Amino acid sequence: MKLTIETLRKRIDVAAKRTPADLVIKNGKIINVFTREIIEEDIAIADGFVAGLGCYEGKEIIDAGGSYIAPGFIDGHVHIESAMVTPAEFSNVVLPHGVTTVIADPHEIANVSGTDGIDFMLESSEDIPLDVYFMLPSCVPATPFENAGASLSDRELEKYYGHPRVLGLGEVMDYPAVMNNDENMLKKLEDAHTKGKCIDGHAAGLNADEINIYMTAGIRTDHECINPEEALHRLRKGMYVMLREGSAARDLLALLKSVNEQNARRCLFVTDDKHLDDLINEGSIDHNVRMAIREGMDPILAVQIATLNAAECFGLKNKGAIAPGYVADLIFLSDLRNVTIERVVKSGILAAENGVMKAPVPNSIVPSAAILDSVKISSLNYEDLSINIGTGIANIIGIIPNSIVTRHLVEKADSLNGYFQPNPDKDYLKLAVVERHNRTGSIGLGIIKGLGITRGGIASTVAHDSHNIVAAGTSDEDLLAAIKHTSAMKGGLAVVQDGKILAELPLPIAGLMTDQDSSVIYGHLSELNHALRSVGCSMEFNPFLTLSFLALPVIPELKLTDKGLFSVRSFSHINAEAKK
Template identity: 30%
Template sequence: IVGLGESYWQSVLQHPDLSLPILHETLLSGKNLEGHSAGASLNKLNAYIAAGISSCHEPIKADEVLERLRLGLYVMIREGSIRRDLKEISKIKDFGVDFRRLVLVSDGVEPEDLLKKGYMEFIVQKAIDCGFDPVTAIQMATLNVADHFSLDGVIGGIAPGRYADLLIIPDERTIQAQYVISNGQVVAQNGNLVKQPRRHTFSKQSTTSIHLNRKLNASDFAVIIQKAAEKIEVRIINMVTDLVTSELRMTVPVIGGKIRQDVSCDIIKIAAIDRTNNPGKIFTGLIKGFCLKKGAFACSASWDTTDIIVIGANDADMALAVNRIFDLQGGAVVSVHGKIEAEFPMPVFGILSDLPMKQIAEKIEHIKNKLSEFGVPFPDPLLSLITLTGAAIPFLRICEEGLVNLKNGKTVGIIPG
């Protein structure tokens, strides 16, 4: 453990009574406080950093990087499947600043990208292609990282007494490993493994983490209105982009004392189900803009919570998808008309797969294709779904307690007022 990961500035400033004791204990343990300061500037940014934050990976422009460097932060430059900021941020190389606090990161890489492009070697190569000095680019992925986490006496360089995997490359401007040496042995040569990696055996506890007090049925997703009414105003999660949401208020019909999906108006249900602390606790809301025309889509790898999150055009398929995740002990599932159309098992804590990378990529691609067939327009619908529980992206999110307004940190219900 090297630090506390990604403490959001809104949480720190809005709820200091909850956040500061955790940050304080982390600092007392000699560990880093990793930051997330997207949207913060001036007084808010300074107050956030004053809590002991050491880094931020959210800048998307060179001037935002410069602002954070001047305030003493390490800045991570993202180049992965979710964010590709390196080209724009590379303008920082012309600002005359020291690069010792710049770090290259991926912030998430899809299996398909790992197979086609590679990992950090691709990112370092792109930094060089964007004009960074090759030695500086390599330093931003090695020594700077070790310095940040106070591990430079152990890793980050090639020297006596330090640990390092070694790459032998054709020249300093071409990050293409001819040999990879790990633990004193050649493990890869010219892009091919010459030594198979060890296979990890996961504990029973890590592969039995999906807990429900019972299997779900369609009625568990009913949105019941207590008062007699033919119509009622509701809060709806509105997909502004594939990741960003807003709060939309609409008047919807009440049928038989319940609010139902209206696929013709692109209003479907979304639910978060606790699978850990209070197994089976559910909050069901409404979402617009996901464009799912039929069936349901569920996943247990939701951001910032241990919830199962599910969206659906009908309640029965929502229950089927969640129950299948329980059977798999984690994963992503697409169900339509009472049948499982696609699935991707993630049995390790409900968030990791133990399949070979190629199979993972194929299963995710199958899910994407099915959801596209059912109307979902997003390039990565799995990411769009699992981030709906995350506190990192504005601004209306969901958890098993209700809808969460990230602007004020309050949890609210589906009915305003």
């Protein structure tokens, strides 16, 4: 609601007790994130904002019955596309988990559809209960070492800074461009600085000296820490450290070892990339809070990290606390230590109760034809999938379970006439990344170890960040079948065995999302998980999530793009055959 003299007068009259509040919440234990104490006062709400704390009368009364009341949780960095649902359906999923605000980076869909993708995310997040703010994709494509569906210049991004829900420049992942004073990168940074906007970082693998460069460039956050040492390097340099617990990158337990009473105010919780089934089964930021408390963190400190810290990091001056002048985003908790959510109030209105939305939001925005027709590949045959490894000593991508970081292995692999032969018994599989935006025919091929598939193949159009088709298989036949079926669906996920499709999830919106209800998608994901077990997966980690990050050439150590095997250490492509 736009602030006018009339609304301001009303709120002041409610605060002064001259006028009854629209809503008063009584008998609640308010978590005060400023002083980190529990206070017991009425909460008076007018026009969706807190007008006062104390003793108030209202037109409507809610008896909290002794429940704890926390500010609405804020996810400080999330890619909505990773949940494979539209913003409206994402709202239906995360609001019952107490998440009332998210800072989203639409670089997934932007890498596929450019400004059309950004426009779709902005339009489809209007007038939904969840407050969705955006950081503009800074690196589309992520690197020059792959083919993406779009390229965004500073001029194309600059026009979005006037949008009220655009907060700044999204994760700057091209560290070499910053370090080497790349003109295009400097212009994007300059635009954000000139307009007083935030700049997010992506400092995967950067040491303390390299963090100096990011901080000097005005980059103030990082969500890529994977150990306490990295977190402390960033905290000591003045960065905000985003404590991430997603689906593929589960870093929170390690990072909590670096958080203490002295530095906690520079930390915030994020999910980054989280699948729909994990959001439904585990939760969102509420899961991070729950984990932190379980590991010994003071519950009120955990709530402060999930609310006020995130709001202050992004300059959201009326969010993150329960106080006069703040938006009335409230979570009712029957159990503080277990973060048991009873009710969620969004802008003074009951939005969810006992894990269920009171009024689910329908998908109202229809994607453009271009977004719905984003998968275009050249014809493929078995010869296109051959990997020459000569003597058999190969550079191999070693998977680390529940991590998006990989190992660069140099090992002997099976070969026939100099060409790699998959060996499921040793967990050596063939990996392919197929360009799917412009029919270039570009195909990258590599060897992976640790995916855990013993038969069949899987493929997906979710492949960070350029989102080409990524596929892995125990045979060329199943690898090719999985790639072709994913293309025929116009995007999505597929599991194949002996040429037969065992399960699928169509994702027609840019090959990343669907407009189906979450219950329908959850059913598809359950079928996919069953099919994954059928092809030998232990399900100790999610193979599709792991697969989706194997094409991201800004995360150590060894990845695969449509242009070939990529060493993050040398920031260059290398051959599958290793030098002796």
